[in-house]
Amino acid sequence: xxxxxxxxxxxxxxxxxxxxxxxxxxxxxxxxxxxxxxxxxxxxxxxxxxxxxxxxxxxxxxxxxxxxxxxxxxxxxxxxxxxxxxxxxxxxxxxxxxxxxxxxxxxxxxxxxxxxxxxxxxxxxxxxxxxxxxxxxxxxxxxxxxxxxxxxxxxxxxxxxxxxxxxxxxxxxxxxxxxxxxxxxxxxxxxxxxxxxxxxxxxxxxxxxxxxxxxxxxxxxxxxxxxxxxxxxxx
Amino acid sequence: xxxxxxxxxxxxxxxxxxxxxxxxxxxxxxxxxxxxxxxxxxxxxxxxxxxxxxxxxxxxxxxxxxxxxxxxxxxxxxxxxxxxxxxxxxxxxxxxxxxxxxxxxxxxxxxxxxxxxxxxxxxxxxxxxxxxxxxxxxxxxxxxxxxxxxxxxxxxxxxxxxxxxxxxxxxxxxxxxxxxxxxxxxxxxxxxxxxxxxxxxxxxxxxxxxxxxxxxxxxxxxxxxxxxxxxxxxx
DNA sequence: ATATTTACCTTGTATATACAAGATGGCTTG
DNA sequence: CAAGCCATCTTGTATATACAAGGTAAATAT
Numbered sequence: 001x002x003x004x005x006x007x008x009x010x011x012x013x014x015x016x017x018x019x020x021x022x023x024x025x026x027x028x029x030x031x032x033x034x035x036x037x038x039x040x041x042x043x044x045x046x047x048x049x050x051x052x053x054x055x056x057x058x059x060x061x062x063x064x065x066x067x068x069x070x071x072x073x074x075x076x077x078x079x080x081x082x083x084x085x086x087x088x089x090x091x092x093x094x095x096x097x098x099x100x101x102x103x104x105x106x107x108x109x110x111x112x113x114x115x116x117x118x119x120x121x122x123x124x125x126x127x128x129x130x131x132x133x134x135x136x137x138x139x140x141x142x143x144x145x146x147x148x149x150x151x152x153x154x155x156x157x158x159x160x161x162x163x164x165x166x167x168x169x170x171x172x173x174x175x176x177x178x179x180x181x182x183x184x185x186x187x188x189x190x191x192x193x194x195x196x197x198x199x200x201x202x203x204x205x206x207x208x209x210x211x212x213x214x215x216x217x218x219x220x221x222x223x224x225x226x227x228x229x230x231x232x233x234x235x
Numbered sequence: 236x237x238x239x240x241x242x243x244x245x246x247x248x249x250x251x252x253x254x255x256x257x258x259x260x261x262x263x264x265x266x267x268x269x270x271x272x273x274x275x276x277x278x279x280x281x282x283x284x285x286x287x288x289x290x291x292x293x294x295x296x297x298x299x300x301x302x303x304x305x306x307x308x309x310x311x312x313x314x315x316x317x318x319x320x321x322x323x324x325x326x327x328x329x330x331x332x333x334x335x336x337x338x339x340x341x342x343x344x345x346x347x348x349x350x351x352x353x354x355x356x357x358x359x360x361x362x363x364x365x366x367x368x369x370x371x372x373x374x375x376x377x378x379x380x381x382x383x384x385x386x387x388x389x390x391x392x393x394x395x396x397x398x399x400x401x402x403x404x405x406x407x408x409x410x411x412x413x414x415x416x417x418x419x420x421x422x423x424x425x426x427x428x429x430x431x432x433x434x435x436x437x438x439x440x441x442x443x444x445x446x447x448x449x450x451x452x453x454x455x456x457x458x459x460x461x462x463x464x465x466x467x468x469x470x
Numbered sequence: 471a472t473a474t475t476t477a478c479c480t481t482g483t484a485t486a487t488a489c490a491a492g493a494t495g496g497c498t499t500g
Numbered sequence: 501c502a503a504g505c506c507a508t509c510t511t512g513t514a515t516a517t518a519c520a521a522g523g524t525a526a527a528t529a530t
Contacts, residue, residue, distance in 0.1 A: 004482085004483060004484090005483080005484075006483080006484085017405075017407075018407045018444050019444050020404075020405045020443070020444050020445075023405065024401075024405070030509085030510060030511085031510085031511070032509090032510085040484075040485085041484065041485045041486065042485090042486090043484075043485065043486085044483085044484060044485075046511085046512090047483090047484095049511090051289075054286075054289060060510095060511065060512095061492080061493085061510085061511075062491065062492045062493080062510070062511040062512060063491075063492030063493035063494080063509080063510050063511065064492080064493060064494090064510065064511080065493095065509090065510060065511080066510090066511080071401050071405070071406050076314065076315040076409055076411060076439075077312040077313060077314055077315070078312060078313035078314075078315065078411060078413060078462070078464070079310040079311065079312060079313075080310065080311040080312075080313065080464070081310050082310075166259070166305075166306040167259070169255075170252070170253075170255045170258065170259070170306070171306050172253045172467065173465075173466065173467040174311055174465075174466040174467075175463070175464065175465050175466075176311055176313060176462075176463065176464040176465075176466075177461045177462065177463050177464075178313060178413065178435070178461060178462040178463075178464075179435060179457050179460075179461035179462075180415035180416070180433040180434055180435040180436075180457030181415070181433060181457055182432070182433050182457075197417070198415040198416060198417050198433030198434070198457070199415055199433070200413070200414060200415040201415075204311075208255070209253050209254050209255055210255075222414050222415030222416055222417075222433070225414075226412045226413060226414035227313070227411075227412065227413040227414075228410075228411065228412050228413075229313075229315070229410065229411035229412070229413075230408075230409075230410050230411075231408065231409040231410075231411075239512085239513060239514090240513080240514075241513080241514085265479080265480060265481085266480080266481070267479090267480085275514075275515085276514065276515045276516065277515090277516090278514075278515065278516085279513085279514060279515075281481085281482090282513090282514095284481090295480095295481065295482095296480085296481075296522080296523085297480070297481040297482060297521065297522045297523080298479080298480050298481065298521075298522035298523035298524080299479095299480065299481080299522080299523060299524090300479090300480060300481080300523095301480090301481080
């Protein structure tokens with residue numbers, strides 16, 4: 001099985017950039033030039049350039065040409081993965097225990113974060129995600145009851161809250177912040193921490209088309225959990 | 236007609252997913268069906284589907300069809316931006332002070348991280364990035380001297396180390412980890428912290444085609460700095 | 471009845487062609 | 501000299517066509 005022509009051209013371009021032969025903002029061959037060099041049609045050469053542009057490796061300007069993108073503008077990205085998948089990926093034994101599953105009256109900060117009236121009823125759950133029976137992450141979640149009416153009836157040891165919520169209210173947007181915090185005594189108990197240690201806290205708010213679905217706080221001990229990211233030219 | 240046809244089809248598909256009309260893993264119209272519905276050629280309909288697939292909103296399978304991607308598989312991304320740009324973006328007064336700029340003998344962990352011989356000479360810099368004259372982040376960086384010979388002669392109050400290094404050794408890859416740590420006493424001094432508080436630590440290793448360029452440790456107080464991320468269907 | 475072939479759908483790759491639109495430099499005209 | 505025009509490069513959009521290759525299900529042969 002041969003590699004497609006457009007993929008060969010992409011590889012040729014990426015190799016030249018990776019090796020340093022083509023520098024930032026340098027002009028690369030036009031569609032017609034590439035088409036002739038590789039004996040392909042313009043549309044095939046175009047596909048290679050377009051896909052590398054979409055990937056952020058090249059920039060194009062109508063009338064001017066195609067250029068090597070400047071690395072400076074590339075922001076580095078970190079992934080937040082599903083913690084159950086992460087544990088399973090490293091052959092850990094994943095389990096989950098439900099600590100709290102209740103409906104409460106929303107105090108002001110919670111109500112604002114969920115976009116509901118103060119003192120209205122919202123659902124709250126607290127789960128502990130375990131790796132090999134040791135607490136790895138505490139998930140405290142506040143849910144807009146209008147968008148997930150039967151939230152309290154779910155079995156979250158089988159399906160995570162995030163998975164359940166995406167099935168009942170299609171997610172359209174999510175926002176995250178990550179910070180370093182010191183856990184309070186309640187959190188220390190949940191995480192089974194004997195001595196205080198800094199924790200990574202991820203705040204995630206998710207939207208669907210009908211409004212804010214939920215507001216989650218994910219807290220993990222700094223000694224056991226970290227976020228990883230990877231940025232490369234390879235494609 | 237101002238907006239291109241392929242863009243209209245993309246919008247039509249995205250709208251249907253955002254509104255919840257099309258659910259996860261549901262099959263969407265084939266290229267030929269879309270082409271007929273919108274009175275365009277198959278290649279134009281194909282472009283809409285291909286670009287949404289590239290964006291992670293659809294998945295395609297040869298012989299089977301095109302489907303709405305499952306939200307579960309979408310990993311959420313966090314951006315690590317240039318801290319000087321971030322400060323300027325919120326109208327803060329950015330400044331930078333150079334604490335250390337030296338060549339040292341690499342102990343084992345540093346040598347391994349940089350991919351050089353133990354006890355060989357490497358460059359080290361420690362900078363403090365300030366917002367309104369208050370320390371916001373400490374950057375400790377170890378540099379492979381073979382790839383940035385005149386690193387010690389640079390003025391890092393004008394050009395950040397990252398910017399300088401990308402200009403002399405084209406970056407091809409970067410890896411990050413983020414974790415929550417407790418700063419040691421030296422770091423507390425640098426960050427001007429009177430009481431101990433948890434800090435966010437980003438470790439960044441950068442590669443060029445000739446090898447590992449540098450190894451940086453970026454430490455910020457948890458009370459002053461957080462990472463933000465955003466994920467949306469809009470395109 | 472079971473196994474195989476065949477027809478027909480799907481997406482994937484590749485080409486040739488046409489025209490639109492942005493950018494540039496040289497030429498013509500006032 | 502300067503303003504406008506034009507030829508010519510670039511990328512962008514759109515179409516029609518051809519064949520390859522994966523997947524499913526019905527029709528056929530064993």
